[in-house]
Amino acid sequence: MFRVFCLGNTDSLYLQKLPNGRDERMCERTAAKLDETFMARAIELARRGEGKTAPNPLVGAILVKNGCVIGEGWHECFGQAHAEVNVIRNAKKNHKDPSGSTLYVNLEPCCHYGKTPPCTELIIKSGIIRVVIGIMDPNPLVAGRGTEALRRAGITVASGVLEEDCRRLNEIFIHFITTKRPFVTIKAAVSLDGKTAAYTGASKWITGEHSRREVQLLRNSHTAVMVGVNTVLADDPELTCRMPGGRSPRKIILDSHLRIPKTSKIMTGLGSSPGSPLEKPSCKDEQTILACSEDADTRTAKELEALGAMVLRCKSKEGRVDLDDLMNQLGALGIDSILLEGGGTVNAAAFSQGIVNKLLLHMAPKILGGASAKTFVEGLGVPSPDCAQQFRIQDVGLYGEDIRITAYPSEATS
CATH class of the missing domain: 3.40.430.10 (Dihydrofolate Reductase, subunit A)
Incomplete structure (x- = not known):
């Protein structure tokens, strides 16, 4: 019997094997596999914006808490809310609290004002403790600054999950x-x-x-x-x-x-x-x-x-x-x-x-x-x-x- 859960403000999901304790190597492999599974879903959601977001990228996001998906969202149309905003709205609509959750998003969250406010600010305010990113944003206005802002706020950030798939999505x-x-x-x-x-x-x-x-x-x-x-x-x-x-x-x-x-x-x-x-x-x-x-x-x-x-x-x-x-x-x-x-x-x-x-x-x-x-x-x-x-x-x-x-x-x- 296996149970998946999140241990506080850490960079990993751990797998506990009952009743014989925890296998650390199995924990790491399972955590990586879970990250890939959730990122694949974020990519799937992102594709729903095809034909509507240009010249913006295709972005999908999901929120996971205690091993369960509590919210899903994607960038639906150019000039409208970004995926990170929509996923948090979706979680709250489902009466789920995003605080303490992990955010999966295929592209680094923005940290600048454009047609919409910075997504990093909302992520920080929402109490999300971990963010998993597919690829960094090549836009010079972002380009690593989004992850920096999240880390300064004490949020754990992991990147490079399904990197090639995320890159092809937004080629x-x-x-x-x-x-x-x-x-x-x-x-x-x-x-x-x-x-x-x-x-x-x-x-x-x-x-x-x-x-x-x-x-x-x-x-x-x-x-x-x-x-x-x-x-x-x-x-x-x-x-x-x-x-x-x-x-x-x-x-x-x-x-x-x-x-x-x-x-x-x-x-x-x-x-x-x-x-x-x-x-x-x-x-x-x-x-x-x-x-x-x-x-x-x-x-x-x-x-x-x-x-x-x-x-x-x-x-x-x-x-x-x-x-x-x-x-x-x-x-x-x-x-x-x-x-x-x-x-x-x-x-x-x-x-x-x-x-x-x-x-x-x-x-x-x-x-x-x-x-x-x-x-x-x-x-x-x-x-x-x-x-x-x-x-x-x-x-x-x-x-x-x-x-x-x-x-x-x-x-x-x-």
Whole structure:
């Protein structure tokens, strides 16, 4: 028989074995396992804020007292209460006293005034005696100051619990706060032989329903979606999120010479959400962005701006929009993440210019063949395998009938 309990203001949970006393090594292992279990729940709660908190991070929190969860909370929406505030409110709503409890939170609590007061002050006032953190906050306004404030108040602080999971949860936030550039995810659907379409150009549907459904989840979790103008000309997409309760991303079109049709769904539906009337965007944060070269036609640019679009003039690279320059401009606009749903030409440019931070490759159990069939990376390619851009595979798994590969550039640190 085992009983879990907390011994005063200590840094550990202890396991007591009855009636033969305590096994210290078992205590430490069990305490660490419990910390991981509770942190996993905090991460799960944090994900409920996807699509609603940007540019803030995803944060979840739980309060544990005498081995029992007495409160749960997460950061629900940008500008609203943080997870630490919500978890304490939840405990009190459940008629539970947070004093003497342990707080589990995936990101270091803030210690500065922003849109909300510092979370550290409320934690201290609530009588919480131990705080377990997943990762430290890379925001220069916090960056260790939160844990310092808690320790000065006599609160025990532990960090690094499920650190890698917590880092992946907020990879967008970490990248943007440290680089001021968007985190770029490429999502591609291919056959086993790497084709994105048959030699006729037919591409519906290569992957299964599960993979196609993930596109909606990704559009909800990314601030913007980006395609090349050829995709608009060929498919006339809406690029909206059709997930119930989801947020449609801002649209970015790579269009060096402003060839986008004024009657395209992208242009006629500027700023609209699924199910709403087509209308112009109500604020600049909703405007569709047309990224063109510096020498694009001025008159055409003004006509497109009159329809509600934002035209960004960028430096040129090999006759196309310089993606590195574009990322700097988009970062200055506060766009923290981009889902790149481009064709092979756009993907090739993204890889060659080193703007890709993550690759999600859905591979269907099909062989399409055809020398002229498109692949998800086109262009000239590299002269030898030694010149290839290296990726580190993070995860491989089944997604319905498809295989999903998650990979990161091997030099990436975020």
